[in-house]
């Protein structure tokens with residue numbers, strides 16, 4: 001990347017909006033803004049504004065005036081990228097924004113690549129690599145949990161935690177090197193013990209991060225959830241309740257739903273990828289039978305299954321069979337229609353699933369309890385928001401590799417390998433952590449991180 005260039009991009013969505021912004025960063029950002037926008041007050045101009053100030057003006061190109069705008073100016077190094085930055089805020093809308101952007105190109109700006117503003121911030125030392133990834137996490141956040149995790153990473157909590165582990169490995173490696181140079185044969189075993197204990201501690205720390213990520217991922221990506229049960233128990237009513245609209249057809253006729261109906265819904269703070277399925281029963285109707293097969297396979301591949309039961313009736317053998325088929329899967333028994341009858345006691349389903357929720361999909365009663373049950377079943381209830389969590393797949397792979405290198409070092413130690421061999425593993429683990437924080441990340445790794453950003457970020 002050539003940091004001498006001035007880049008420009010539209011930083012807001014290309015759809016009708018109150019305001020839209022074209023952002024410029026680089027040595028000519030303010031000159032270009034100056035030639036693009038004519039200030040209403042002729043005594044002021046973008047290029048002579050102090051940092052962190054703005055003015056109002058009209059936007060021009062070769063064909064004349066086409067919009068009005070507010071321009072904000074930031075001066076290097078006190079800006080998002082660390083370079084001179086101008087933000088031209090026009091009216092939102094694809095046409096005006098594109099016209100403003102092409103004018104910037106005519107005036108000498110280059111198109112910004114995906115994430116190039118943030119990449120410049122990284123290269124100029126404004127952000128670490130994990131903080132840059134956190135910016136992408138903030139944009140992608142769907143609820144308060146993922147937003148809090150991303151904000152904690154943006155503030156550097158994750159960076160600090162990884163740096164601390166890396167520091168400890170540096171100390172371990174140094175004491176190991178000293179021991180190799182000045183060995184004391186009799187004390188080898190004692191030293192080995194201490195080394196193993198310290199390595200295990202760092203490994204534990206990494207293990208915690210890996211586990212946290214796997215659970216945090218459920219918040220970010222959503223939990224693939226199947227709604228299953230006998231016909232007519234209220235599966236589609238539950239789907240409609242959670243999605244807030246008529247996604248699935250509801251009738252009093254058993255066998256209404258045939259296809260799998262999918263919807264992304266927020267259950268409180270939890271993102272669910274919900275699938276409503278056909279009621280499971282023996283049937284001669286080939287169309288319904290195909291739906292039942294689909295329901296079963298949807299349940300098998302789901303991360304979570306909501307088994308709906310109709311409490312206007314006693315628990316039936318058909319219900320038990322469905323519950324049995326799911327044994328071992330994270331599942332919640334939803335005892336539905338409690339507004340109309342309460343003939344199923346939680347105790348009856350405990351042999352099959354641990355979590356039960358009594359509710360009325362029709363009235364919405366019990367939906368809060370359903371949310372709490374999902375948190376418990378998916379073990380998300382221990383996850384406190386704002387924890388210093390890993391927030392990208394890339395970070396996970398680095399942390400996993402560092403963890404595995406430590407495991408290898410420990411095994412080598414147990415098997416009586418030389419301290420040299422152990423030190424090689426420790427160095428590899430350290431290397432992985434430095435790639436994670438970006439301190440030793442190759443250009444390819446850095447490019448990969450920013451390629452996933454949107455243009456304008």
Ligand SMILES: Nc1nc2c(c(=O)[nH]1)N(C=O)[C@@H](CNc1ccc(C(=O)N[C@@H](CCC(=O)O)C(=O)O)cc1)CN2
Nearest residue numbers: 021023052072074077078079080081082087126135457
């Ligand atoms: N208008 C606008 N809003 C925005 C952004 C932006 O770039 N422009 N952001 C883009 O993501 C986010 C805010 N992030 C930012 C981070 C740092 C700086 C900045 O100017 N930093 C300077 C000065 C800091 C200070 O005064 O303390 C610096 O770090 O030196 C600006 C925005 C969200 N809102």
Ligand SMILES: Nc1nc2c(ncn2[C@@H]2O[C@H](COP(=O)(O)OP(=O)(O)OP(=O)(O)O)[C@@H](O)[C@H]2O)c(=O)[nH]1
Nearest residue numbers: 231232233234235236237255256257279360361362
């Ligand atoms: N009283 C009461 N009736 C409900 C409740 N939930 C669903 N029903 C009724 O039960 C009937 C079946 O509801 P559906 O949501 O279509 O049931 P389903 O499980 O999707 O049925 P299939 O698609 O046929 O398998 C409808 O008449 C609903 O109005 C509830 O919580 N209380």
Ligand SMILES: [Mg+2]
Nearest residue numbers: 235236256257
């Ligand atoms: Mg249905």
